[in-house]
Structures are given as C-alpha cells and as structure tokens.
Amino acid sequence: MKEAISDLTNNPSYAKIWHWIKLISITGTAQVAVQAIGFISGILVIRLLPTHEYALYTLANTMLGTMTTLADGGISTGVMAKGGKVWQDKQRLGEVLSTGFNLRKKFAVGSLCVALPILVYLLHHHDASWTMSVLIVLSLIPSFFASLSGTLLEIAPKLHQQVAPLQKIQVGVALSRLALLSLSIFTFPITFIAILSAGFPQLWANRQIRKISSAFADMGQPVNLTDQKDILFMVKRLLPESIYYCISGQLTIWLISIYGSTSGVAQAGALGRLPVAMTLFTVLFGSLVLPVFSRTPGIKAIVVQQYLKIQAGLVLLGIGIVGGVVIFSGPILSVLGPQYTSLTSELIIMMVGSTIGFIATSAFFLSSSRGWVMNPAISITVSIAATIIGVSIIDVSTLKGIFWLNIFTSIVHLVMHVAYGIHRIVTLKNDAN
Template structure:
C-alpha cells in the first residue's frame, strides 16, 4: 500500500477517481429525476396534449439556440484563457450575458409566430396556443444565463456546488409536475412545472458563478468583438441547424399525424438515459479540452481517446436498450406499445448525433469553426437527398432519415477535427 501511495500517479488517480465518482453519482440522481419526470408527463398527459408538449419543448430548444449562436462556445474559449483571474473571467461572463440578452429578443421575434402556427396546425385552439407560448417564458428566461453561468464553476471544477443546484432543480421539477399535471393534465401546466424550478435554480447558480467571477465587471468591448467574431461566423449555420437539428419533429408536425408526433416525442425521452454520460463529458472533459495547450500530439491523443470512449459507451448502451425494448416501452405506457423497432432507430440516431456533438464540442472550444456555407451545404445535401430516400410522413421513415443525416454530419465533424489538429505546426 505504501508503494502504491508513493507512486507519482497515485494522487492524480485518486483525484480523478473521487471526481468521477461524485460527478457520476450526482448525474445519476439528476438524470434519474429527469427521466422520472419525463415518464410521469408522458403517462399523465393525453396523447394529443403530449404531442403539443413535444412541439413546445422542441421550439423552446430552438429559441435557446437562436439566443446563443456561438456565445457560450466563445465564453468557454475566452474563459479558458483567463479562468484564474476573477476580474478577467467576470468581464468575459458579463460580456457574454449582455450579448445573449440582445440575441434573445430576436429569437423571440422569429420563433413565437412559428410555434403559434404549428400549435394551431396540430389541433390546439387559440387560447391553448396562447397559454403554451406564455408558459415557455420562464424556462426561456432561465436559459438566457444558466449555461453561461455554468461555464465558470466548470472551468474551476467546482462540480459539487453545481450538481447540488441541479439536483434541487430536478427535485422541484418532479414534485411540481407530479402535483400540477396530475390535477391539470394540460401542456402549458407541464411546461410551467418544469420552468419555475429552473428560474429558482438560476438564482442560486448566479451565487455559485460569482464566487469565481467578478459580477461588478462591465461588458468589455474587446471581448465583445472577439465573441461577435465567433457569433458572426456561427450565426448562419446556427440559424440553419436550429431548425434542421430537430427536422424529424418539424416533418412529423407538418406532414404526419398527432399520434406520430406524440410517439416521436415519447421515444426521444428514452434518450435521457444517455444524458448521464453527456453530462459527465460536459462537466469533466470539455473544460479540460478547452484548457489544453495548442500542441498537435497532445490534442490528437486526447481527441482520439475521447472519441473511442464515447463510441464504446454509446454502442454498449444502445445494445442494452435494444435487448430491453419491450420492457422500456412498457414504462412509457400502453399508448406507445409495439414500437420496438422505432425505439432502436431512435436510439441509434441519438448515438450518432452524440458522437457528432463530441467532435463539435472539441473543435468549438478551441475556437475552430467550420465555414457556415460548408456546414449548410453538407447538411442541406443530406436533408434533400434523405427526403427522396425515406418516407418522411411516417414515424419509421422519419427516424431512418434522422440517422442518415446525423451520420453525414458526424463524419464531417470527425474529419474537420482531425484536419485542424494535423494543421498545427507545434
């Protein structure tokens, strides 16, 4: 034992063991609560209401992406350079928050009319549509700052405080959903039950972040210029991918049935099982990738290790879920029975998208951005060709289409990451 403790790598291994254990345990609780909350809503909401809930949540994600368009990646990249200085990190954070609020206004202008139309198109009345749109506001308000605020404790690896706050928010969502949706099984109530705890958790998150970042700092014009350089380059592709990223939902909502919309939303909830590893990656690996020196051999080694780890994990989890497909569908309820093959397609699509996301996170935190015209042309080619190959008016066809498009984007991100690493001269 003494020999083991005296080994130069002992303290490092001990640190990583404790960090991963605490993070994994906390994320198991967070994701477990999120999964239970999702299943609860699936079971409590009528099929028609869950279809509207799926549509509203998808649009909320689109609104959040349009209010970001590269700001969070820019803050991570800039913050990774000055994370040891409270004042400089505060300036980066305040600049990012200021820019995010401006982008949020335009996000609302663009997405609100689209959501209203799609709700009406899928059978919601005018009053119901209005209430659903209003119910999104609390969650959208919290989203304007929470993922930027999380960057600060992530860079400082203050994982405990961050995850404690996440657990509190998850418990709040589960309790409110169980009480309110049981009494009032309506879409806007379910969305409010998720949004209100998120607003309260956002208040606590600010206190955590401001322990490491000086909140009195004013937005800095130089930092803003650097962030805007990223935003301008990312904006076209971000706007495009805001809608193309959930194209299966849009196709089903426009050309499919209400039942198919509810089914694709319910199957998507199973992917919450995968979020544990995604959260671990976001907490432990992405910030460290951002802090790595710009040296070819180090980046290549870490990148390949990360890709291999993600691939092995997701492949194993996908195989496990496919073997337990009937039992998993039983959890969703009788309304979603008989969708074993569709469940497997949904999980495969998520795995491929997750692998693409890992590569994107890697190169975006390095400040590397694929030219938006290239990204849009590649994806648009995949989408257009996929429309002719797969029947997008039914659930099975849309899920196959989703795998096809995600595979092409995954290949593009993998190749771009390797090309950028190889181009480093050091």
C-alpha cells in the same frame, strides 16, 4: 507497506487519476439521480396528459429548444473558448461573462420574435384554441430566460472543475420539478401547467449558480469590447449552423407536426423521452471533458492524444448504449404505456441515430471549445445536401423512415466534424490556442 502507500499517494499520476475518479463519481452519481428523477417526471407527463395535450407539450418543448439555440447563437461556446484562456484571472473571466450576458440579451429578443409566431401557428394547426396557444407561449418564457442564464453562469465553475456544487443544484432542480408536477398535473392535466412546473425551479437554480460563479469571476465587470469582438467572430461562424440545426436537429418533430397526425407527434415525443443515457453523458461530457480539452496546452502531440482518446471513448460508449436498448427494448417501451409498446423497431433505429448524433455533436464542440469553427458555408452546404439526398432515397412519410433519415444525416455530420477536428490538429502550431 506504509512507505509504498505513501509513495503511491504522492505520485502525480495517482493524484491525477484519483482526481478524475472523484469528478466522474460525483458527476455520474448526481446525473444518474437527475436523469432518473427527470425520467420519472417525463413518464408522469406522458401518462397523465391526454394524447392531444402531450402533442402540444412536445411541440412547445421542441420550440423551447429552438428558441434557446437561436438566442445562444454560439455565444456560450465563444465564452467557453475565451474563458478557457483567462480562467485563472477572476477579473478577466468576469469581463468575458459580462460580455456574453450582454450579447445574449440582444439575441434573446430576436429569438422570441422569430420562434413564437411559428409555435402559435403549429399549436393552432394541431387544434389548440387561441387561448390555450397564448397560455402555452407565456408559460415558456420563464424556462427560456432561465435556461439562457444558466448555461453562461455554469461556465466559470466548470472551467475550475467545481462540479460538485453544480450537481447538487441540478439534483435540487430535478426534485423540485417532480414535486411541482406531482402537485399540479394530477389535478390539472394541461400543457401549460406542465411547462410552468418544469420551468420555475431553474429560476431558483440560477440564483444558486450565480453565487458559486462569483467565487471565480467578478460578475460586476463591464463589457469588454475586445472580448465582444472575439465572441461575435465565433457567433458569425456558429450562428448560421445554429439556425440550420434548429431545423435539422428537430427534423423529426417538424416533419411529423406538418405532415403527420397529432398522435404521430405524441409518439415521436414519447420516444424522445427515452434516450436518458444520452442526456446523462452529454452533461458529463460538457462538465468534465470539454473544459479540460479547452484548457489543454496548444502542443500538437498532447492535443492529438487527448482528441483521439475522447473519440475512442465516445464510440465505445455509443456501442454500449445501443446494445443495451436492443436487449431491453420491451421493458423500456412498457414504461411509456400500452399505446407505445408496438414501437420496438422505431425505438432501436431512433437510438442508433441519437447515438451517432451525440458523437457528431461532441466532435463539433471539441473543436469549437478551442475556437476552431468550420466555415458555415461549408458545413451548412454539406448538411443540406445530406438532407436532400436522404429525403430522396428514404421514405419519410412514416416515423420509422424519419428516424432512418436521422441516421443518414448524423453519419454525414460525424464524418465532417471529426475530419475538421483532425485537420485543425494537424495544422496546429505548438503553443498556439
């Protein structure tokens, strides 16, 4: 019996399976905690902020996502792809990261110049005073710069599958946000106070992540011009699509904020808090799946096997998420408060679209993690055409109609990105990256 157990534990396949069980258990447990705490924080904000304030909060957080996407422009994807080739060399990985940070600082300035005036206009459009608009803008800046640094700092630990320390930090950040919100929002139910409470803990987190990263990457390395050229090549491919997704990815909020009412913005924002499972699995995917796929040897048979397994898993996961929402839609909505309990069909339609969008985005990042980037002229043209066709056949004057539009465009994106990934695998030459 002992010999059988010894043979099993020494078996390479067993060791690999056990390694993945540990990774998924650690990441999954931590992320359940993070998302549960984050969900509680979100519910606090929804219930304690007045409807008008929550609408402003939704607009500000939507713009924060847009600013972060513009400032990244594909840099983190380029760093991940480049880092996946040199991940075992501490000096080279440090050069890649230093180059990424240098580029991101420059992109951040441009992002602020573009996004902040638009945010001020939208806030004023929804009856925010000029003083409140300025305070909201200023409160976003710590979160903006903290999120920019955090995504790059996490790359080295992720490539080395050191997920446990990262998960501990994320749990700490979530608890800190909840504590700050609990201390502040009961007394000051104001938008910019809620934003500051959410942003400051990430500054602490970045200092902790930098310590972890320093074990795998020499952060004092200078900018490498060759790495910069390679990263910028990916940015040139990804930035146009990033700009497009800044618009299309938040199409619900943009359409409601321009054509709808302030209460409509609040409803869209409240429902947007519910796809907790999507955030959980997005983090799991980015922490566990993407780095491994990025490091996969460039042998066609291995790559295609990995790709198909991942896609099949994503589809099964999506079916499970939507099924759970259909069954528990009533209790889910009741958590938001009485003003949102009538949005059952909107919730289900939104989750279908969010799930398809999650699978489509995952397919996109699978390709880009290996440096495969579709010509943006093709992807953006297809996306714009899908949006135009969708708007022409779907009534987007209601929240439900906008969610149906999201389903339509997400299906188009899914087909496009999966088809491109399969095309690149089919044309892959063995031992190429």
